[in-house]
Amino acid sequence: MMYWDGGGWAWMMFMPLLWIALIGLIVWAAVRLAHRPGGGQSEGDRPGPGPRHETPREILDRRYASGEIDSDTYREAREHLADQPPRQR
Structure with missing residues (x-):
């Protein structure tokens, strides 16, 4: 019978790297979720963490x-806002 003995040393080198990558991925995901408000739920229409900013009209x-x-x-301020050009982000 022939046994395949050519790759044992490669697996011994590869497995620690695989575990380090897996643990790193888990830590990265935990940190990413911890920085989002509301446990990962984003607010407003825009994606990403942080609260949505109100417009001057709101x-x-x-x-x-x-x-x-x-x-x-209120009427004076609405007229003033209507005269202002919209701001670019």
């Missing part, structure tokens, strides 16, 4: 709805 609407500003101030 901030104005929220402040008016909560009663922080009156209707005259």
Whole structure:
């Protein structure tokens, strides 16, 4: 009978590298998930970690709805925002 004995040393070199790569992948995934808010759930329409930033119009609407500003101030601010060109990101 013939036994294949040509690759034993290669496996002995390869297996520690495989385990190091596997452990590294697990650590990388754990760190990546730990840095996302909400346990991996992203907020808003854009992908990626972090909260979604409100637009100036959304901030104005929220402040008016909560009663922080009156209707005259709200109208003035809306007109001012309408005159401003949209900002580029």
